[in-house]
Amino acid sequence: MEQNFASLAAVHLPSICRLLASACCPDKDLLVLVSRLGGRDRMSLWKMQGSKTWEVDVGTDDKSSEQIVGLAWSPDGQSIAVVHEPPRVTLHSVQDGHEERSLLVSTPSEVTRHITNVWWFRTEKTVSVKAIPDIFKRNGLIPGTSHSILRTLPLLDSLQEESQQHTATDLFAFQGSQTRSNPKSSLPDVIKRWPTLSSDPIVASMGSPVKQLDPSNGHLDVADDANLDSILVITDDAGHIHCFLDGSYHLGPISVGPNLLIPSLFKHPKRPIFIVHRQEANGGESRTDLPPIYVHLPMLEDRQIRDMARVSSSSRELVWYCMRVVKDMRAVWFGSESLSGARELGPKWIRALEKRQREQFGQQEATAILDLTCLLLTGRASEALLDxxxxxEQMSERGIQKWETSVTEAIVKLRDFSEKRVAPACQRLHLILEEVLGWSHLPQYASFQLVTKDVETCIELTGRAIFIASWLAAIARRELSRFKEFIMWLRSETAAVNPPSDFHPQIRHDTLEVNNYFMSGLVVSSIDKWFMGPVPQFNPQEFGIVNGDAGLRAATEHARTAAGQTKWQLTTTQNELNHLDRNLDALVQEIAFRCQRVFEGAAGATSRSALVSVGRHSIASQATPARPTPQSNQPITIRERIILGENEDEEFAQYLAMHIPAAPVNRIFLCLARVRFGGTTTSQLPLSVGIALLEGLLPAEQEGAGPVHLEVLDAEFFDDSSVVIVYRIPGQPGKAFIATVGYSELDYQELGPAEYVKAPSREDLMQRAMELWEQGQLASIPMPIKGRRELAHGGSGPVSLALNGRAGRRVACVLDGQGTNMETLDLEGDAEQEGDE
Structure with missing residues (x-):
């Protein structure tokens, strides 16, 4: 038999795998296989030539029964969207398979029950040539906006992501196809639920951590802007469509009907219009609407939604930056599970002194602070303190040096982090929120439902955080100064107990500062209040700070009054501030909660403004009882492909391939339908419906021989002219074939309106075609096979088929029924090219 296609690789897999229909990468010679080991799914990336690049565990420890049910490739080919069951959606890097982020898919009323399908659509960009070029390269930024100002500011120090921390296995293991496990995500819930675009710290005026890529993968393509304006679409079994701008920014759920499935969905390549087909299941039988409904997202045609997405993303980056910095500050001061805090060294030293007073010197009541104060003021030490x-051991030079180094580094870190990280990040957030506050007053942003009072509250909290961070820096300086004086005094007293021969005591410390450290620093530090207590509620104006909203005239009068006071005040009064709450950690958490709520409500503007045009005929109203398919309990498999007209408002053709597993008189059919519709602007009945019935017959292999019957195992649309089928020939066990069948040039028998109006669903249309064939009104034709090849592994049972019909790729991947043998084929190459290779 002539071999029309070239085989790229035939691989025997080490474990049982599954092949999804969308496994082939659109623009790279890559494919994804799913295996299961130890109750957890694994995802592996393979080259079309048969070599495995990487393999990762994608399940979570608390969900051992989790399974992968679908995947979609990003337009730039750098990310893979993976759908899990129980419902969860994750984005994985094509470089090494690590989880980039997890997407939240839920409805306002209830959590999504099951995710049914996933698509990732590219948006074709219209290139417009302007008379005046953009010599300033603003990249779509409007001068004077918050982002145009942020790009002129110095970048904040970068922070290492916890997911980027390497283990010993990552550092010392042989690089290649080893199995990796995804680290647990440590994102708090408020950050997970925050709508955001792909992480880009540079836009938020933050330093970006350097990402180290594995060059052994061999496909380190430079990321392009193909993901820009792309739409990741996820559907669930509750009749909701979830759209994600650029594959990450959630635009909110869109309902097309209660408890309906969406088996097929197509997006117009240049406009935010979706062609959707609904499916309803009654008594175990599924029915899919023949006429589609159109979902139009008009907000995606303007720039407001992207501006809001950028603002939300930058705000999230800044808030998450502040949360991590404050967490590090708290850990270095109070300690964490893996780090001892510097704050505990002082109380630990006091407890050791008090223990010696009680156990070795018999004091009933420990008086460590009293003895230290007496030694400081009089120079006389008690016996216990002297001993x-x-x-x-703590009073050795090594112990004192360790104490000094730990506390000094901790206080310096608190000072620098609060002054150089937290305060500048909050200032940038304040700048963004001021722009959002302006939007809340503009009518063109009314659809975002921005509540002015909520935005003002966020601005007020952010301003308070700036003040408290600056306050902490000043207190840290004072604490550090007092601690240095205390260490200086401690060294001198320790040296006086065991003086060397040339020892001459010199007073270098400040007695008052050392005493102040005894009272507020050694046991109870004033810095503790920045990480303890409720959310601060004070007003910075209580400290004499001029209200920035008072106006220029009031500020000028205040400055003139201050300049006119030439008499020096001999005595000054200081406000008592000990009663004020100043918990910076709780304040940052409150800012995150309130800002997330503002931006989450704004992100749903796209779904709230969606225009859903429902057809005049529904499934429930005109559906007829399904006709059972004899000798088979398998569901009817329906594939589709939509071909748009030259202009966006012209008619488009929808081709349906309905594989009938078993039919009367044991004859196999592949029913093809061509349904023409008007433009994508209105919902209406089909303009025309044509049917072609392909019977499972092959031309005679030899002259004089009769037709050869075949068993179609799977069928998928390949491009605008061909369908790829996998079949076996009865009587030839262990053999399977792959072939291309032309469908665009077939003669479709047109049905009258009375015919397809009575068949409002795709399944009814297939049944109507069989009725016409049985009545002799529709002729069947043998399979018009254009090319075919025998597969290396025929096997038995069903097979899985994945295709890539894009120009320049045009490959097919077939997995046998056992899931252990895979073959990849080049559907443009022939056997002669295969032999030359």
């Missing part, structure tokens, strides 16, 4: 300074 502690002279013989304690």
């Amino acid at each position: 502690f300074l002279g013989s304690s």
